[in-house]
Amino acid sequence: DQQVKQNSPSLSVQEGRISILNCDYTNSMFDYFLWYKKYPAEGPTFLISISSIKDKNEDGRFTVFLNKSAKHLSLHIVPSQPGDSAVYFCAASVSGTYKYIFGTGTRLKVLA
Amino acid sequence: NAGVTQTPKFQVLKTGQSMTLQCAQDMNHNSMYWYRQDPGMGLRLIYYSASEGTTDKGEVPNGYNVSRLNKREFSLRLESAAPSQTSVYFCASSEMGETYEQYFGPGTRLTVT
Numbered sequence: 001d002q003q004v005k006q007n008s009p010s011l012s013v014q015e016g017r018i019s020i021l022n023c024d025y026t027n028s029m030f031d032y033f034l035w036y037k038k039y040p041a042e043g044p045t046f047l048i049s050i051s052s053i054k055d056k057n058e059d060g061r062f063t064v065f066l067n068k069s070a071k072h073l074s075l076h077i078v079p080s081q082p083g084d085s086a087v088y089f090c091a092a093s094v095s096g097t098y099k100y101i102f103g104t105g106t107r108l109k110v111l112a
Numbered sequence: 113n114a115g116v117t118q119t120p121k122f123q124v125l126k127t128g129q130s131m132t133l134q135c136a137q138d139m140n141h142n143s144m145y146w147y148r149q150d151p152g153m154g155l156r157l158i159y160y161s162a163s164e165g166t167t168d169k170g171e172v173p174n175g176y177n178v179s180r181l182n183k184r185e186f187s188l189r190l191e192s193a194a195p196s197q198t199s200v201y202f203c204a205s206s207e208m209g210e211t212y213e214q215y216f217g218p219g220t221r222l223t224v225t
Contacts, residue, residue: 004154034213043116043202043216044155089154098143098162099170100214104154 003027004092006103014111019077021106023090026071030092034100035064035075038087047088048075080110114138116217118203124223125193133188133220135203143206144186145170145214146178148199155202161186193224 005024013019023033031052036044050057050064050073057064063076077084087105119134137144142163147155147170157170159178167178175197177189186205190197200221204214 006154036216041218043204043218045216046213049213091155098160098168099157100145101157101171102147102155104152 002104003030004090004101004103006088006090006106008106009104010107010109012109012111013080015082016079019075019080019084019108019110021075021077021088021090021108023073023075023103024071025073025092027092027094027101028071029094030101031095032093033064033066033073034091034093035062036089036091036102037084038089038105044089077108080108082110082112084108085110116203116205116215118201118217118220120220121218122221124225125190126225127194129193130189130191131193131222132190133201133203133222134185135187135217136185137203137205137215138184139205139215140183141205141207141215142183143212144180145204145206146176146186146188147202147204148172148197149202149219150199158188158201190222193222195224198222198224 034049035047038044048062066073089105091100091102093100116137145160146158161167161180164183203217206212206214
């Protein structure tokens, strides 16, 4: 049972445009969400996070939106750059469990 | 700072062989984790150590053991490797608690034939 789902395995976007990556979850107990970026042959690197008490968090070109009623979060990258081409994972956790559940990832390709 | 280091980077084992994957962090983090990444499966938690002296099972612990040797080091042992354990293994560390991001090592690519 996949508790965190990224239904789009891949996404292509033109340089300068907006990239929107989506993530859905089923466990209503999740209260902290993170996005990671992963380049080939490297470990994931943290990008941005959001607590369930917020519905938006921004860091430079990256914004994460959380819709608790829909159990949905999205990552917006504006403007997209070729260096953003990577696999993006969303992850969720429940306070007190120390367990992060990851989605299956979305491969973003930004076309120059 | 090296961050999170893992050894080896690559390993090929025969079915039934044993090996230990090593992980060390120099960020003075309390919590450490082992994940495996398989195609189409994302990252799945094998074991974690919330703090020095404690270890707990994650989503997929069968076939693995761990040791939190000290605050810096967290090793993963495969006692009798099976082809189903062919995967990329990532170690991660974080401050204690779930509301801190994890820092990942570069991974170990393991093939079991």
